[in-house]
Amino acid sequence: MVETPRPRRTFRRPSVIPGFGISFGYTLTCLGLIVLLPLAGLVVKASGLGLSGIWEVATDPRVASALRISFGVSAVAALVASVFGFLVAWVLTRYRFPGRKLVDAAVDLPFALPTAVAGIALASLYAPDGLLGAPLARLGIQAAYTPVGIFIAMVFIGLPFAVRTVQPLIAEIDREIEEASATLGATRRVTLTRVVLPPLIPAVLTGFALAFARGVGEYGSIIFIAGNLPYVSEIAPLLIVIKLSEFDYGGAAAIATIMLGISFLTLLAINLIQAWSRRRFGYV
Amino acid sequence: MSEIFSPAFVPSAKPAPVASEGAGTRAVLIGIAVTFLALFLVLPLIAVFTQAFSKGIAAFLDAFREPDAWSAIRLTLTVAAIAVPFNVVFGLAASWAIAKFEFPGKSLLITLIDLPFSVSPVVSGMIYVLLFGSQGLFGSWLIDHGVQILFALPGIVLATVFVTFPFVARELIPLMQEQGTAEEEAALTLGASGLHAFRTVTLPNIRWGLLYSVLLCNARAMGEFGAVSVVSGHIRGLTNTIPLHVEILYNEYNFVAAFAVASLLAALALITLVLKSVLEWRFAGELAGGRAH
Numbered sequence: 422m423v424e425t426p427r428p429r430r431t432f433r434r435p436s437v438i439p440g441f442g443i444s445f446g447y448t449l450t451c452l453g454l455i456v457l458l459p460l461a462g463l464v465v466k467a468s469g470l471g472l473s474g475i476w477e478v479a480t481d482p483r484v485a486s487a488l489r490i491s492f493g494v495s496a497v498a499a500l501v502a503s504v505f506g507f508l509v510a511w512v513l514t515r516y517r518f519p520g521r522k523l524v525d526a527a528v529d530l531p532f533a534l535p536t537a538v539a540g541i542a543l544a545s546l547y548a549p550d551g552l553l554g555a556p557l558a559r560l561g562i563q564a565a566y567t568p569v570g571i572f573i574a575m576v577f578i579g580l581p582f583a584v585r586t587v588q589p590l591i592a593e594i595d596r597e598i599e600e601a602s603a604t605l606g607a608t609r610r611v612t613l614t615r616v617v618l619p620p621l622i623p624a625v626l627t628g629f630a631l632a633f634a635r636g637v638g639e640y641g642s643i644i645f646i647a648g649n650l651p652y653v654s655e656i657a658p659l660l661i662v663i664k665l666s667e668f669d670y671g672g673a674a675a676i677a678t679i680m681l682g683i684s685f686l687t688l689l690a691i692n693l694i695q696a697w698s699r700r701r702f703g704y705v
Numbered sequence: 706m707s708e709i710f711s712p713a714f715v716p717s718a719k720p721a722p723v724a725s726e727g728a729g730t731r732a733v734l735i736g737i738a739v740t741f742l743a744l745f746l747v748l749p750l751i752a753v754f755t756q757a758f759s760k761g762i763a764a765f766l767d768a769f770r771e772p773d774a775w776s777a778i779r780l781t782l783t784v785a786a787i788a789v790p791f792n793v794v795f796g797l798a799a800s801w802a803i804a805k806f807e808f809p810g811k812s813l814l815i816t817l818i819d820l821p822f823s824v825s826p827v828v829s830g831m832i833y834v835l836l837f838g839s840q841g842l843f844g845s846w847l848i849d850h851g852v853q854i855l856f857a858l859p860g861i862v863l864a865t866v867f868v869t870f871p872f873v874a875r876e877l878i879p880l881m882q883e884q885g886t887a888e889e890e891a892a893l894t895l896g897a898s899g900l901h902a903f904r905t906v907t908l909p910n911i912r913w914g915l916l917y918s919v920l921l922c923n924a925r926a927m928g929e930f931g932a933v934s935v936v937s938g939h940i941r942g943l944t945n946t947i948p949l950h951v952e953i954l955y956n957e958y959n960f961v962a963a964f965a966v967a968s969l970l971a972a973l974a975l976i977t978l979v980l981k982s983v984l985e986w987r988f989a990g991e992l993a994g995g996r997a998h
Contacts (some may be wrong), residue, residue, distance in 0.1 A: 432808055432809070433806045433807060433808035434806070434807035434808070436805070436806055436807075436886070437890055437893055437894075438805050438806065438886055438889055438890065438893070438899075439893075439899035440801060440899050440903070441802060441805075441806050443798075444797075444798040444799070444801040444802040445802040445806075445808075447794075447795070447798040448795070448798050448799040448802050448803075448814075448818075451795045451798075451799075452799075452814075452817055452818060455863070455866055455867055455870060456817065456818075456820055456821060456867065456870060457817065458836075459832035459833055459835075459836055459867070460820070460824075460832055462832055462835045462836045462841075462842055463828070463831070463832050463835055465842070466835050505738075505741050508734060508737060508738050508741075509738045509741070509742060511734070511738075512734050512735050512738040512739075513738075515725070516731050516734070516735055518735050520739075522982070522986070524738075524739060524742060525982075526978055526979075526981075526982040527742055527746055527747055527978075528742065528746070529978060529981070530746045530747070530750060530974070530978065531746065532921075533921075533924050533974040533975075533977045533978050533981075534749075534750065534928070534970075534971060534974040535924075535927070535928025535929070535930060535948050535970045535974065536826075536928070536930045536931065536948075537928075537930040537948040537949075537951050537952055537967070537970075538753060538928070538948070538951065538967040538970045538971055538974070539749055540930075541753075541951065541955050541963060541964065541967060542749035542750070542752045542753045542756075542964075542967075543749055544955075545752055545756055545960070545964075546748060546749060546752050552748070552752070553744070553748070573745075576745060577745055577746065577749070580745065580746070596724045599724035600724045603724060609726060609727075612724075634823060637825070638824070638825025638826065638827070638828070639825070639826075639931075640825070640826055640827045640930065640931035640934075641826070641930035641931050641934075641948070645952075645955065658825055658826075658827040658828075658931065659827075661827050661828070661831060662827055662934070662935060665831060665834055665838075665935060668838075668839070668840055670834070670835055670838065670840050670841070673831055673834075674831075674835060677825075677827075677828045677831060680825065680828070681824075681828070684823070
């Protein structure tokens with residue numbers, strides 16, 4: 422006769438499945454040692470500088486211009502990636518054409534291709550004598566070694582985020598709603614702008630935010646095409662690397678903190694828009 | 706009017722659905738999307754291979770006669786051989802704890818596991834410099850005890866583990882959550898030990914999802930540049946991984962060699978994409994979220 426244990430309050434809900442203690446403990450240990458402790462080190466270093474110290478770094482002209490370039494160019498690139506990403510997602514889910522699956526697989530190329538490889542490939546394509554750089558130069562646009570090059574690299578790495586966040590939602594749209602709209606006399610344009618697009622806007626915004634955040638932090642695919650001219654085409658992550666190589670850990674930590682802060686505020690804004698959309702329309 | 710009555714005019718079997726665009730608009734949109742992807746995504750990939758072979762096969766092979774290239778390849782394989790299995794074990798443990806049990810704070814835990822994805826690669830490397838660098842928190846202790854972490858294998862492995870940390874867990878957690886605990890409970894009631902149930906019930910259920918995540922994790926581990934670049938110290942023949950070796954060759958204007966070595970990584974990316982697509986097409990139902998395309 423086994424004595425039935427008295428029910429007691431436990432951290433986890435009781436279950437017959439074994440192994441919670443060891444798997445949970447191992448998870449927390451790895452997470453703590455590899456992710457949380459090192460990130461805490463950054464927080465400690467940044468708080469050691471204090472707000473005035475961080476402000477001092479942020480207002481340094483070279484740092485300020487690098488931050489402006491990183492965030493400004495990334496915003497434009499994420500916008501372009503969102504527009505074309507939406508178009509690509511729409512075409513891939515709505516239309517059937519030969520080679521569609523191949524095109525769909527190609528969207529993930531920037532996820533799979535190492536950033537340094539993408540970087541040197543983009544640099545050679547858009548160099549003034551490159552395959553795409555030469556025709557652009559004839560049009561009077563110098564792509565490589567200018568912010569235009571940074572923009573191109575950021576569109577490259579941001580595109581899959583824009584496509585993959587919108588794609589599943591387009592696939593889920595109930596076609597009958599569109600048919601109803603058409604039957605009620607709406608033109609296709611009205612159906613698209615009034616019925617199809619509004620529910621997709623939050624997903625497009627999420628894709629924009631992901632592409633934007635990725636672009637701001639990106640390093641490998643940008644530094645080869647950017648030319649890295651201070652005040653012109655120098656990005657914030659490169660400035661972190663430069664500060665670290667000069668053993669200016671405080672300066673590097675300050676730039677990283679500012680970058681994380683602005684990225685956090687952007688994501689917060691997007692989340693607020695989504696929360697508003699959920700209240701207003703009843704969906705995300 | 707005449708063409709309507711000509712025999713060439715065959716009314717299409719299916720009337721154009723009202724819930725779609727006209728054939729002309731469709732063709733234009735497909736054209737724009739495909740051209741855009743070809744220019745922005747596919748052309749860079751082709752450029753890697755054309756540049757690598759631009760001076761012929763002999764010049765391509767010359768890039769691999771250098772001992773530094775081989776030491777970079779060896780280092781990259783070593784780092785992946787440590788980082789990927791580590792993340793597999795972590796991913797299995799984390800998904801087991803999170804998917805099979807109910808406890809408070811679960812979504813916070815998932816968010817924390819995802820954290821490395823939202824950190825810039827450069828910052829991912831920097832946090833280890835802040836800890837283990839000569840001016841870092843543990844820097845002087847490490848120097849006193851003769852332990853080398855930064856600018857050596859341990860630092861490179863740590864940075865790689867950090868950037869690939871969420872890959873396996875974030876694929877397996879939703880997959881295991883979809884599958885629930887009924888099958889494991891049945892196995893346990895029938896007398897299987899916990900480990901036996903895991904090996905014969907859980908593992909076969911998640912094998913394609915696990916393979917999928919290992920593919921992506923490995924591609925990132927071998928190709929990581931920013932984080933590794935910060936912690937490696939760029940010591941030729943010692944702490945250069947393949948991507949760092951590519952950078953050095955490129956900055957020395959040794960373009961053919963740079964692209965030749967880069968073509969190894971591009972080939973790895975292609976293989977990864979092909980296998981990933983095959984998994985998505987054949988085993989969509991056995992991947993997280995039923996990734997059907």
